[in-house]
Each structure stands twice: as structure tokens, then as C-alpha cells.
Amino acid sequence: MGPLETAVMQRIWDAAQPQSVRQIQEQISAERAFAYTTVMTVMDNLHKKGLLERSRKGRAYLYSPKQSREQYTASVLGHVLSEGGDRQGVLMHFVEHLDDEALTSLRGLLEEHSREDGPRS
């Protein structure tokens, strides 16, 4: 995912209606000029990667996101969390989610500590 792909996705997510390549290119070029064909290639790639859907309107395609930003975030995070057992260290979690039994023992330890600490503080 390059910077231009990121910029295109953000514009499409922010837009209420499906966007044509021309519309996106004009929005992006307000910040930095990109050729129409460059933006078209990027959007075509995003379509191939399954991030964008498109429908033909006249001679051009109209692009819309396959998933909303929220849905996409949820799927990425779901993947990250389901790989909680990933010990190869692609990601290093601060702590993984624990079951109720482990949580109860943890709470016990913490409460025991704060009781010990209580009189002193």
C-alpha cells in the first residue's frame, strides 16, 4: 500500500457517492499533481486487490469501497487478535486476551498487593 493508494482509499471512504477516476484525481491533485493515468492505474490495482468495487457508467467506471472504513478496520484487527498466538514476533502484543480463570487470578494478585500497600500509603 503506497502513499498514493492510501490517499485514494481515504478519498473514496470520505465520499458519499461512488467516485470516478477523474473526481479522485482532481481531489488529490489539489495537494499534489498526479497524472490521470497514474491515478487510474492505482485505482485499477485497488480493484484487483479487492478493496474497491466498480460499476460502469457511460464510458468510465465509478468506484466505491468494498468495505466501509469501519468494516475494513474490524477485519484487520480481527486478524491481528486472532493471531494472538503468533509467537514469531511479526507483532509483539503487550498482553493477549485471557480467559476468566486467569483474569480472576490476576485480580486476586492485584488486590492482595493493594491491601498490602494500603496501610503504608
Next chain:
Amino acid sequence: MIAPFAFLILAACFMLAGHFAVQPAAWPRRAPRLAIALWQALSGATVVSLLLACVSVTLPGMSAAATLSEALHACATELQHQYSSPGGALVSTTGMSVLAFLSFRLIQALWINHRTTRRSRREHLATLRLIAHRDESGILFVEHHATAVYCVSDPRLRGAGAVVVTTGAREALTNKQLHLVLRHEWAHLRSRHDRLVLRSHSLAEALPWLPFFRIAHDQIAELVELHADDAVATRDRPDLAGALYRLAGGSPLNEPAGSLSATGPAALARVGRLVRPPAPLRRSGAALVAAAIVATAVAPVTLAVLPAGNGISHHCCDPFGQAVSFIGDA
């Protein structure tokens, strides 16, 4: 034919020491960094000893004291000599096959895991650019209710990467707790813990028949967490323990998690260590461990250079071979 057994015994000693002396010991919790170094030394020395055992089966008269050119020359004459008898040929071929097999598995696991992890990290960082927003201190916030904090090291930057915090985690923690958790994650990135864990994982994958490497990996994975916890000042550690509890699912805001992990005992041990920080290892103890690390690291090489009892001289008529066998006998 004593050398191969000497190397095998050495490898067995390393593995048994890790299994029965280091794993159950209490001191690693007091000196996680030294313990990580010891596990690495034990793993590395075991691998080297196993490979040297294969080499010494293939070339029984060889001494590693020979310089490289002499060694190459001697290899040829030694192999000629070995293959001149059918028994020797069989032993040499077996040694060479095992050596090739082990080297292949090791290189494959280390290299392939290195490549795929690099790629996954790059891809994940790219995805994060799409869904996360970066605050002024460089933390990546992701809109999600699940409580998660993690770091991804950037393969292109040494000792740097991204720390990701979900909005769910942000809400579950106080400002101070968040700051402490970030210190832990930054310590991971700074100390390049991801590389240590990946390497031990690859060794365990390459040599699945030796449970020692699985143990070494589990221990290293736990010890890097303790080492990162130590980046937080002692008086702040109980607060970090509170943060750990909330992020593990003990936050009232938290929804039931999709996946539960079997790391409960490790998390408990971590919290116990945070609320009651053990005294760091005394200087004498630390020196002892450091000496053990050095001894472990040099032992296989020493055995290779001083081929004790390896008195089989080979009958080769060229001066290089004689020089080698002379050094070997000396």
C-alpha cells in the same frame, strides 16, 4: 572416532543444562537480559556442536586448527583416505548426508522465516497507514473497541517501528498507564526483541525432534516480556500490572474477546513480578552467569581446536596433510 561422540556429548550437555538447570531456576526472573543471552549461547553452541559432530564423522582425522587453505587441501586427501575403505566410505557418506540435511533445514527455516516475517511486517505497516491516525508522539491509533496494544518493528529501520493502540485500549487505561505500556513497547523495539524471538522460533522449527529448542523459544519469548517490563521504573510497576489486567480483558469496557490464549500462567508470573519486583541478581551471581555464557560459547570451538584423543593420523604423503596431522596430534 572419539571426536564425533565428544561433540554429541557436548550438545547433549548444553540441552540438558537448559532443560534441567536454567528452565526451572528462579534467577532468570531477576536478570532477564542475562538469561536471554544464556539461552542464545546454549542454542547456538548446541547447533554448532551438532554440525561439528557431523564434520568430524565425515573427516575423522581433521583438526580445525588447520588454516582454511590447509583444511581444504586436507579435506581432499582425508576424503580420499576415507573412501579407500568401504566402512570409512559409509561413515563419511552418512556424516556428510546428515550435515547437509541439518544445514539445509537450518538455513531454510532461518531464511524463509526472515523473509516472510519481513514481508508480513511491511504489509501490516502499509495497512496501518490506511486505517490508523498518528498522533504527535508517533503512536498509531486505530478505531476499534477491542483492547489491544502491540508493536511492529519496521524492517527498513533499525530498532524502530510502530506502536499501535486501539481506541478501546486507550479508553481502558489511565494516561499514566498508557505511558507505561508505551515504554514497554518502545523497549521491545529498541532492544530488537522481535529478532531474538524470530530466531529462536526458526531453530525450533528447523529441529523439531529436539524439544530443547522449543523450550528455548518459549523461555526467550517470556523473558523478552520481562526485559521490556524492566524498562519501567520499579515504583511504577504496580501501575503497569493494572494496565496489563485491563488490557488482558479485565476492563469493564471490554467485550468478550474473540480468541483466548493459553498464556495465562505467563501473564500471572509477569504480574506477580510487577507488583513485587524481585531484587536484581547480585554482582557475583551475574558474573557467574556471564562466565557460563562465555564458557558455553567457546566450548565447541575449543573442542574442535584441541582434538583430545583424536589421534588417528592419516596416511597422506603431501606435506600439507602431514602438517595438519602433526597439529592434530600435538
